[in-house]
Amino acid sequence: MWLQVDPRSSIPIYQQVVDGVKTAIAKGILASGDRIPSIRELAVELTLNPNTVAKAYQELERHRVIEVVRGRGTYVAKAPSPPNLEERLQQIEETMQWLLVEGHHLKLAPEDLLVLFRNVINRWARNREEGHRDGPGGGDHQSDEEV
Amino acid sequence: MWLQVDPRSSIPIYQQVVDGVKTAIAKGILASGDRIPSIRELAVELTLNPNTVAKAYQELERHRVIEVVRGRGTYVAKAPSPPNLEERLQQIEETMQWLLVEGHHLKLAPEDLLVLFRNVINRWARNREEGHRDGPGGGDHQSDEEV
Amino acid sequence: MWLQVDPRSSIPIYQQVVDGVKTAIAKGILASGDRIPSIRELAVELTLNPNTVAKAYQELERHRVIEVVRGRGTYVAKAPSPPNLEERLQQIEETMQWLLVEGHHLKLAPEDLLVLFRNVINRWARNREEGHRDGPGGGDHQSDEEV
Amino acid sequence: MWLQVDPRSSIPIYQQVVDGVKTAIAKGILASGDRIPSIRELAVELTLNPNTVAKAYQELERHRVIEVVRGRGTYVAKAPSPPNLEERLQQIEETMQWLLVEGHHLKLAPEDLLVLFRNVINRWARNREEGHRDGPGGGDHQSDEEV
DNA sequence: GTGGTCTAGACCACT
DNA sequence: GTGGTCTAGACCACC
Secondary structure: OOOOOOOOOOOOHHHHHHHHHHHHHHHOOOOOOOEEOOHHHHHHHOOOOHHHHHHHHHHHHHOOOEEEEOOOEEEEOOOOOOOOHHHHHHHHHHHHHHHHHHHHHOOOOHHHHHHHHHHHHHHHHHHHHHHHHOOOOOOOOOOOOOO | OOOOOOOOOOOOHHHHHHHHHHHHHHHOOOOOOOEEOOHHHHHHHHOOOHHHHHHHHHHHHHOOOEEEEOOOEEEEOOOOOOOOHHHHHHHHHHHHHHHHHHHHHOOOOHHHHHHHHHHHHHHHHHHHHHHHHOOOOOOOOOOOOOO | OOOOOOOOOOOOHHHHHHHHHHHHHHHOOOOOOOEEOOHHHHHHHHOOOHHHHHHHHHHHHHOOOEEEEOOOEEEEOOOOOOOOHHHHHHHHHHHHHHHHHHHHHOOOOHHHHHHHHHHHHHHHHHHHHHHHHOOOOOOOOOOOOOO | OOOOOOOOOOOOHHHHHHHHHHHHHHHOOOOOOOEEOOHHHHHHHOOOOHHHHHHHHHHHHHOOOEEEEOOOEEEEOOOOOOOOHHHHHHHHHHHHHHHHHHHHHOOOOHHHHHHHHHHHHHHHHHHHHHHHHOOOOOOOOOOOOOO
16 A cells, blocks of 8 residues: 555644655656545545545645545546645745754754755655556556656 | 744744754854753743743753753753664654655656755855854843844 | 536536526527527536436526426526525625625725626626627527627 | 524535634624634534534634634734635636626626625625624724725 | 544435 | 535643
């Protein structure tokens, strides 16, 4: 399963679901137009309350990440154009500043963090490739891009 | 004041205080051995509940960022050697992965994020320099900034 | 086609059909006595479940907007005299009040809304003219009445 | 009470609460910075489930209409600058078009609707004045603005 | 005290 | 079958 949840984490479960779906899309495991499990299916799969999953799905819909077709199911959105772009860009910069602060207290200079970030990116790219290869549905989406 | 708090933020106030102190240290505004305001002083200054400030200070002490000397006050720790390094390094990497996911949904490629990160670092370096220049070197706590 | 439906909208599809038919009539694309597609035809055309179309047609019939002639087809009603006029007038006024509230939060004064409404009316009138010119079917039914 | 709810309406209760708060603000009954009832208070007052009220409050917060201060209560936002302005403006125009369609079937020409709208505005202005006069707290906010 | 999250179980509208 | 809404009752973090 491309989605896992840790009920003991301090991060709300619904937020974990939101992040998990976003991650699966970013990794290429889910592609535009793919159907994702219904609320009830996912609730059974992860042994969660359907309401919890519903809350996550609503949040994802609000962010234009998925699209709900009443009575038929839920799908990964076609053109995931984010709404409040500025706000979220600012959040990204704040997170980067947090990295600098946290790094300083771990005695990591900005250059160290830059190197670390590069490593994370490379590892990510490799995983993404795998995600493409053994993704759902067999040969539905290619994986022939260079890394 | 080198510390500000937004009561309307979704981030807990005590967490904002923790982050604020860490940031001030990382920026060079506070240095090892500097005295920081007492719980009551800070509570008055920021109009917070003393319990809230106390909780933040506890957290900072647990992370070896500050040291409380009974009856004399609280000081920035000499050698802020982090305890649970492994755990926090992992958290940093997770945060970087989150940047990749969020960036993907904002149509920012890893390279874009790398550039963005570099910008943030540069801006940070500039601010840090200023922090050094007109830092709290003179009296108890400086407050001569324009408002 | 003078009717389009968005399955991803939060507005029920049957309601979209109802509104669509009413709009076509108001625009002059459909006129009194015109034949409209059968339930099955429309369902095929829009790839909808026939039940959904049937529900829409029922609603339209209840509002005296269309008339079903058993075995012969469905037609735009002659004298679309509304049944519950009071109720619907009240609904119109409520909608106008909603416009004022929503406008206030968008910093639009009532005068601004009035201007905006005038613009919408003008645009509407222009479209309506076009609807007249290149109406459906090419001369099958005239609809050059004044309103 | 400046908020009423009809449990038998087809409009979701939480939506009624959202609209009600917005209306109260637009009418001047609630002003920037005013405290609004806590979730539990309002739930008791309207005999609703707290979760229902919470959902409404979250929606209002997302629209920047209210601000939540943890542990202290909820307040009408200072600078209610709406986020997705374009989207909401478009919704307003669509609503105005709906008025034209609905008016046509009620045999109301656009000019009639314009007149009707003017009436609604005037009535609204009068009510707003009253709302100011016998608002909460007596003379806390003035009501001497032109109408 | 406040709001935030989660579960359980129910009913409804839509397709 | 799908998602949307509501209730009831519980636990938790924060202030």
